[in-house]
Amino acid sequence: MSKRKSTGLTVVSESASYAELQKILRERIYKISAPEEIDEDSDLEKPRRHLLDLIQRCSSMGESNSALIIGPRGAGKTMLLKSVLDELKENRDFRDNVLEVHLNGLLQTDDRIALKEITRQLQLENAVGDRVFGSFADNLAFLLEALKKGSRDSQAVLFVLEEFDLFAHHKNQTLLYNLFDVAQSQQAPITVIGLTCRLDVIELLEKRVKSRFSHRQIHLFNSLTFDRYLEVFSSLLTLPTAEVKDKKFCAKWNKHVQNLSDDPGVTTILRKLYDTSKDIRTLKTFLMLPVARISLSHSRLELADFAEAHKILTADSKSNTLHGLSVLELCLVVAMRRLSDIFVNQPFNFQMVYNEYQKFVQTRSHAVQGFERPVVLKAFEHLQQMELVRAAEGAGIGGRGQKEFRPMTLMIDRSQLMQAIQKYPACPTEVKHWANTL
Structure with a gap:
């Protein structure tokens, strides 16, 4: 009896240990965020000191600045900025004198939304709770007035623009122009820090925006x-x-x-x-x-x-997309792949694809169901919508000619197609043989 009881306790103990193991590892691994601190011997220590000095001068001396942190994903851009801000926030004067505004190009998709978010985070007069009122023009005028009315001794504002390159795609780059203009003219103590993965981000800026940017760039590389x-x-x-x-x-x-x-x-x-x-x-x-x-x-x-x-992590997304196609659409993809091989990657049109498909159906009519031309055309258009086929360069999006004769290009290579056919559920044997002749 005692032996059975001890065995039961052992199982409970092991179960508890594995539950504790799961809890610790999940909390550590499922938290996809930047590390908490930077090692002193890290390559990030020099750019960290540079960024720390830049922001510190804005808070203590009212000096306006702008800078870009550029590097591939995972290089430590967010970690670098977080480390600097955490150190500065230990100083009470910095906490009292600096307001932070965090924007993200993935969330603030145009200047109107960005201005509303800035107004909300600065807690200005026309903000009530989390709701912001007023038109785009009112928000812009109010924001500039709030920034320009202060002297060099007024409260500093730190703007952090994540996915900075996406803000460059906004119409007329109004937000970037006004932020850089205020920073350059020293109308109010503000610092604009942009984070981006694109090395050519400066080339995306309009001439008037580029001329007002300080061109300070902090490059990070994953070593x-x-x-x-x-x-x-x-x-x-x-x-x-x-x-x-x-x-x-x-x-x-x-x-x-x-x-x-x-x-x-x-x-x-x-x-x-x-x-x-x-x-x-x-x-x-x-x-x-x-x-x-x-x-x-x-x-x-x-x-x-x-x-x-x-x-799973390295799975080809296009091959996975092919798994969801109908047999007719899969036949059209094989026909397009054959045409691309025959004409050495030259463009093709729907009529050529339909002729190739008809040849296949006629020779294997006993095993493969044939479809009328309108049905095949609809399947071809569906492949276009899924971006597996696109208009050839120079052909234009609309195209003046009939859609059956517009030059098209296939976006799938042979290896992706063969991989998809091997895993395709209940793929007809005739279609597999046809694909193997590529």
């Missing part, structure tokens, strides 16, 4: 080595000994993680992921599926878990 990447992989999966109740379970799990890091199969998969992207957020996304599977019945992370996660 993460593969050895360091493996260390991050291990640290994400390693349990903190101090926080785990069952020390024996913790040591056993950490030993398992160390063995995973030394496993050639796992290292090969991580190398492929590293060569694709050095971004730590991508690594966290990759680890989500293996971590979600950890349980009492699946107590160890296995090579198959990582292989499947990598396969």
Whole structure:
């Protein structure tokens, strides 16, 4: 009896340990955000000091500035800015004297929405709660008046524009022009910091906007080595000994993680992921599926878990799109691929595709259902809507001629098509044979 009872307690104890393991790893990995701090020996320390000095001069001396932080995703742009602001906010004078306005090009899709958000975050007179009133012209005039009426001793404003390049696509770039104009003319102490992934972002600015920008650019590059990447992989999966109740379970799990890091199969998969992207957020996304599977019945992370996660993460979106096509649409894609191979990537039109499809149906009428021309044309137009086919360069979007004769280009290569056909559910054998003759 006592033996059975102790066995039951052991199972409960193991179940609790795995629940605790899941909780710790999920909180760590599912939080796709920037790291909390920057190492002193990091490559980011020099640009960090430069940015810190830039913002500090605005808050303490009323000096207006503008700068761009440029770098690929995962290089540390957001982490850099967050680290600087966290340090500055420790100073009470900075908290009292500087107002922050955070905008994102993905959310504020035009200047009207951006101005409403600025007015809301600055808590100006015409803002009531989270609602902002007034037309675009009123908002713009009010914002400029609020910024210009102050002297160099007035409260400073820090504008942070994430996805800065998207603001350059706004009509007339009105918002950027006015922000840079206020900063350049020293009408009020403001600092404009833009974050972007595009190296050519300056070329997107209009001449009048470019002339008012300070042209300060902070370039960041991801210098993460593969050895360091493996260390991050291990640290994400390693349990903190101090926080785990069952020390024996913790040591056993950490030993398992160390063995995973030394496993050639796992290292090969991580190398492929590293060569694709050095971004730590991508690594966290990759680890989500293996971590979600950890349980009492699946107590160890296995090579198959990582292989499947990598396969899902690197799946070809166009191949996946092809899986949802009808058999007729799939036949049209094969016909277009054949025409592209025959005419060496020259444009084709619907009439050519229809003729090719008709040849296929006539030779295999016993196995493949034929469709009338209007039905085939409708399927062809659906492929255009899915952006698997597009108008050839120089043909124009509208086109003056009949739509059946407009030159088109296929956006799928042979490997993508073959991969999709192999996985296509209940794909007719005749269609597979036709595709294999490519």
